[in-house]
Amino acid sequence: MSYLDLDDVHVRLGDTQVLRNVTCSLDQRTVAVIGENGSGKSTFARLVGGLARAESGAIRILGLDPAQDASRLRRRIAVVFSNPDTQIVMPTVIEDVAFSLRSEKLPREEKAQRVTEALERFGLTAVADHASHDLSGGQKQLLALCGAFVRRPDLVIADEPTAYLDARNARRVADHLFEEGAHRLLLVTHDMTLAQRCDSAVLVHDGTIVAVGPPDATIAAYEERLRC
Amino acid sequence: MLTLYRPGDGPWHRLTAGRKSAVLGLIVLGVSVVPASWWGAALTAGVCLACYAVRGAGMGALVRQGIAIRWILAVTLAGQLLFLGAETGVANTVRICAAVVISGLLALTTPVSELLEALERGLSPLARLRVDPQRAALTIAVTLSTLPVLVRLEREVREAQNARGGGRSLRLFAIPFLVVSLKHADALGDALTARGVR
Ligand SMILES: Nc1ncnc2c1ncn2[C@@H]1O[C@H](COP(=O)(O)OP(=O)(O)O)[C@@H](O)[C@H]1O
Numbered sequence: 001m002s003y004l005d006l007d008d009v010h011v012r013l014g015d016t017q018v019l020r021n022v023t024c025s026l027d028q029r030t031v032a033v034i035g036e037n038g039s040g041k042s043t044f045a046r047l048v049g050g051l052a053r054a055e056s057g058a059i060r061i062l063g064l065d066p067a068q069d070a071s072r073l074r075r076r077i078a079v080v081f082s083n084p085d086t087q088i089v090m091p092t093v094i095e096d097v098a099f100s101l102r103s104e105k106l107p108r109e110e111k112a113q114r115v116t117e118a119l120e121r122f123g124l125t126a127v128a129d130h131a132s133h134d135l136s137g138g139q140k141q142l143l144a145l146c147g148a149f150v151r152r153p154d155l156v157i158a159d160e161p162t163a164y165l166d167a168r169n170a171r172r173v174a175d176h177l178f179e180e181g182a183h184r185l186l187l188v189t190h191d192m193t194l195a196q197r198c199d200s201a202v203l204v205h206d207g208t209i210v211a212v213g214p215p216d217a218t219i220a221a222y223e224e225r226l227r228c
Numbered sequence: 229m230l231t232l233y234r235p236g237d238g239p240w241h242r243l244t245a246g247r248k249s250a251v252l253g254l255i256v257l258g259v260s261v262v263p264a265s266w267w268g269a270a271l272t273a274g275v276c277l278a279c280y281a282v283r284g285a286g287m288g289a290l291v292r293q294g295i296a297i298r299w300i301l302a303v304t305l306a307g308q309l310l311f312l313g314a315e316t317g318v319a320n321t322v323r324i325c326a327a328v329v330i331s332g333l334l335a336l337t338t339p340v341s342e343l344l345e346a347l348e349r350g351l352s353p354l355a356r357l358r359v360d361p362q363r364a365a366l367t368i369a370v371t372l373s374t375l376p377v378l379v380r381l382e383r384e385v386r387e388a389q390n391a392r393g394g395g396r397s398l399r400l401f402a403i404p405f406l407v408v409s410l411k412h413a414d415a416l417g418d419a420l421t422a423r424g425v426r
């Protein structure tokens with residue numbers, strides 16, 4: 001079943017029509033979003049993540065309408081950005097992960113348990129009490145990921161999550177994103193090897209979706225456009 | 229004034245955030261009514277030392293706090309000496325310094341997450357004034373933990389300007405710094421929303 005249905009969606013930011021006539025229906029577990037700088041990929045990701053509003057059109061994400069069920073959706077969706085510094089909000093690693101569960105109605109022990117598990121899974125147990133801002137860039141992005149996954153989201157949206165990382169850290173971050181699990185993944189990326197790893201790929205061009213399909217075909221369509 | 233939390237298990241660490249604020253508040257109040265004399269200054273300094281002379285705080289922490297507020301200290305001392313004479317000037321400066329440094333114990337020995345909960349409770353009467361206590365508390369907590377990033381942004385802006393041969397003009401520095409700070413705040417807002425903050 002598709003978890004993302006957009007029908008003729010338009011998004012305007014200030015005076016700019018950033019997305020127009022966006023229509024798509026995604027049902028693959030992992031979907032890459034590719035396209036040139038400024039084509040509207042981030043806006044698309046923000047729209048699906050509930051951070052940008054549609055001006056018109058019909059949207060259903062995980063079967064819900066973001067205009068009506070914003071807070072329920074937010075609880076089921078996690079967003080990861082490129083710059084880890086803007087995602088870390090608490091001074092120590094463990095506090096930052098715990099921060100993600102603040103508004104969840106769970107018993108204290110269960111929250112603590114989940115935080116411990118998540119730290120372990122992302123290899124951050126040894127630095128749990130360290131100052132978050134003293135971590136290396138790679139560790140910071142793992143912390144951002146950890147803060148996203150600790151909420152056990154049904155949909156993870158990642159906007160160029162490896163853009164600031166070296167090859168080794170990029171790989172670790174990608175491996176976590178692609179890890180088998182209950183979550184679906186919408187991955188905005190300029191890294192075509194990552195796009196290849198997805199089940200499906202979407203090409204955004206000039207504010208609209210111009211191709212959807214298997215990664216190979218979509219990447220070919222992208223390269224075709226870059227040539228002309 | 230980066231009085232950031234350091235983990236520990238001393239007496240200050242063991243107090244709850246609420247009690248600790250009350251205790252520290254009383255000490256600061258007490259210090260501020262000590263007469264402005266030589267013996268008053270000695271007493272104040274003694275109280276200050278005593279507050280730090282426990283496990284989990286320590287003289288190192290006191291020195292760091294002192295270094296962080298050295299400019300405030302210098303300016304206050306100069307002004308006071310000039311207008312009020314030696315005894316009163318020194319006593320007042322010690323008093324102000326002690327008040328700041330003793331209050332700093334709260335941030336030094338309380339995890340921000342705990343501070344956040346205490347702030348939420350403490351600010352809850354504001355709800356009647358249509359201030360959302362959760363949001364207000366969060367703003368304070370996030371500001372505290374974002375300070376290191378702002379310090380780095382400041383350095384980056386300076387370095388970028390130096391690399392391009394920029395001078396030391398405050399105006400030339402202030403505008404790009406404001407822009408990157410606002411950009412950062414904007415992105416941080418997104419991340420907070422994405423992490424379930426209303
Ligand atoms: N807040 C905004 N106000 C006005 N225009 C914006 C805003 N954010 C992005 N844009 C514009 O929308 C277009 C798409 O931006 P974006 O979604 O960030 O693209 P991408 O992520 O593909 O690089 C760009 O031309 C950009 O200048």
Ligand SMILES: [Mg+2]
Nearest residue numbers: 041042043159
């Ligand atoms: Mg982008």
